[in-house]
Amino acid sequence: MASIREKNGSWEYIISAGKDPVTKKYNKITKSGFRTKTAAKEEARRIEEELKQGTYVKESKMTFGDFVKQWIAHYEKRAKVSSVRARSIASKRLLDEWEHYPISSITHLMYQQRIDELSTQFSRNYIDSIHSTGRMIFNHAEKLVLIKHNPTKHFEKPRMITDEVTEKVKEVKNFFDSVELTEFLLLAKNKGLRGDLVIFATLAYSGLRIGELLALKKSDINFKTNEISVTKTYYNSRNNKKEFTLLTPKTKGSIRVVEIDPFVIGLIKGHIKQLKEEKLKNRKIYHDEGFLFVDVEGYPMPIKMIAVRLQRLMKIMNMGKDEEKRKHITPHSFRHTNISLLIEANIPIGEIQRRAGHTDINTTMNIYTHMTQQTKDKSASLFSSHLSSLTAKLQ
Structure with missing residues (x-):
C-alpha cells in the first residue's frame, strides 16, 4: 500500500514496485x-x-532531441541512406519545437498543433513526410516503453490552405513533345558537350530516372536484344563524385528490363568506344568500375553536373523566345517526355506502367491526367466518330 506524507508544504506518495530482477534492489x-x-x-x-x-x-x-538521435542510429541500420537523410531532414521540423522537452511530456494536442502550424508553411507531401517521421519516432518510443501515451495516435491530417483566388497562370509543360524533342536532341548533337547526346537521348527513349541512368554499367546493356536492365540507382547527396552510393531502385517494380531503340544502342556503342580511348589516355588516374556515363576520370557524373549541362542547352534552345513559350526542363522531364510519347503512340497503359517501373498503375494514370494536346485532339475526334450515328439521331 502507498505511503502518503507531507513534504515542504505539499503532499507526495511512495509506492513499493517490487524487486528489480536485474539489480535485485x-x-x-x-x-x-x-x-x-x-x-x-x-x-x-x-x-x-x-x-x-x-x-x-x-x-x-530523456529529451526528445536525445531520443531522435538514438532512433536515427537505429533506423539507419534498417533503411537506405536516402531514406535516412529524408527522415533526418523531416525530424528537424519537430526538433525545432521540442528538442529539449522530455519525450514523455509531448501530448497529442501539442503534436496536432505543431503539424497544423507546419501545414501553413509547407506542401502536402512534405507534411506527410514530417508526420510519417513523427509517427515512426513515437512508435519506437512506445515499443521501448518510454512513453505511456503516443501523441501521434488519433492524429487528424489538416486541410492544406490555398489561396481562394489565384491569378491564372498559363501552363508551361515540363516535358517535350516530339517536335521539341527533335529540336533539343539536334542541339545536343551539334552544340552539346562530351556525352550530352547519348545521355539525353537515352533518358528520352528509355524513360529511366536520372539515378537509374547514372548507375548503368556496360554489363546492363544487352546489345543482341537492344535491352537495358535496371537493377540499381545512383545516390550522391553531397555531389562529390567520389562519394556516391549504389542503392536498390525506388520500388520493386523499378527492377525491370526496358527495350530501347537501335538508334540509342548505336549511340551507346559509340560512347563505349570513346570511353576506351579516354581510359587509355587517362590510365594513371582513371577509376574504372564499368559505369557508362562518367567524367574523364571514370567516376559517374553527379546529377548536378547533368542538370547544369541540360540548362546550358536549354538556355540556347529558349534564346529569343517569349517567357510563356520557354520550356523549363529538368533531367526528370525526360521521363515525363517518354511517357507522354508512349501515350501518343497508343501504347497500352499496362505496358507503359511496366516500362516506367511503376508498382501501382494509378501512379502511371495520375502522371498524365493531362496528356499532350495532340492526344487530346485525337481522343475527341475518335470519340465523336464512334458516336456519330447516335448524334445524328439526336439532332
Missing part, C-alpha cells in the same frame, strides 16, 4: 507536489492498479 515510485492529501492518494491508487494489471509505464525523462 527494491524499486520505489514517488511523486510529489500534490496540493492535497486526497489528490496524492487518488494518483497513488491509480498507479497501484496499473502495477497490479501490468500496465504501468515509468515514463522516460
